Amino acid sequence: MDDVLCPSEPGNALQIADWLALGRSATANLVPPEPKGTPDHDRAFLVAFLEELDVNPDNVTAQTGVTDFATILANRFNPAKVIIDSMMSLEFLLLGAKLMGNHTLYKMAVSHADMTMKNQIRDDVFKYTDDEKYLKTARLLANYFISSIPVDGIIPWDFDAPFDPAPRPADSSAATIAAAGLLLLAQYEVDKKKGDEYTDWAVQILNDITSLAWRAPWESLLSNATVSIPAGNTYTGVMYGTSGLSLWVLYVRKGLMKCGR
Numbered sequence: 001m002d003d004v005l006c007p008s009e010p011g012n013a014l015q016i017a018d019w020l021a022l023g024r025s026a027t028a029n030l031v032p033p034e035p036k037g038t039p040d041h042d043r044a045f046l047v048a049f050l051e052e053l054d055v056n057p058d059n060v061t062a063q064t065g066v067t068d069f070a071t072i073l074a075n076r077f078n079p080a081k082v083i084i085d086s087m088m089s090l091e092f093l094l095l096g097a098k099l100m101g102n103h104t105l106y107k108m109a110v111s112h113a114d115m116t117m118k119n120q121i122r123d124d125v126f127k128y129t130d131d132e133k134y135l136k137t138a139r140l141l142a143n144y145f146i147s148s149i150p151v152d153g154i155i156p157w158d159f160d161a162p163f164d165p166a167p168r169p170a171d172s173s174a175a176t177i178a179a180a181g182l183l184l185l186a187q188y189e190v191d192k193k194k195g196d197e198y199t200d201w202a203v204q205i206l207n208d209i210t211s212l213a214w215r216a217p218w219e220s221l222l223s224n225a226t227v228s229i230p231a232g233n234t235y236t237g238v239m240y241g242t243s244g245l246s247l248w249v250l251y252v253r254k255g256l257m258k259c260g261r
Helices: 019-026 044-055 061-076 083-098 103-116 122-127 134-149 174-187 190-212 239-254
Strands: none
Touching: 019 044, 044 061, 044 083, 061 083, 061 103, 083 103, 083 122, 103 122, 134 174, 134 190, 174 190
């Protein structure tokens, strides 16, 4: 397998790197969560297990990480209560259902998606279910997001937030996650013209936010994330934006993106 995704070219400053080896090295200290779990939901770092299984489906450590976290999510499941953060965890339930042969996990994920479909949607719910209603909702959400992007291309913490007092805080995590979602939606879009449009917007969003917020020395790699406006916690780095960036490596490996685009 050729693990050099993007070789060095004039001007890209990448040098030749084994990105897969670097990614595995960076996540080597991650361990699967205890099945009994914890009360918090901030587990974005566990996306590394999903990514590892995409590259190597036989990785037992990654399988255990996914199934253990799926079990934790199942124990917390309440069909009447959802929060936006939990939408990012649905893939653990869906993949966990496949790995364990547990259809109850599948039904929990679908129930959660149905409950929140008017407000937000995970594009890859369609990937696992082939249900057109999720694809339709994803299109509506994507079109709304694209139509709301300001002229400077920088995704704000809230599209309806006032510009005064300036500057209106950006949210780099929202930008990278939305860009990753647009690429995923483009993969399932049957209208090639529309799929290309989603891809072009994804690339533009990523270009704009990295031009503003790229901070290579930071663990988060990006600045200008917004955690809490009331608490004044803006212009910072958060792991959600890093997770959004990491999905781009998978897309390059899958051939959904090309180096330099």
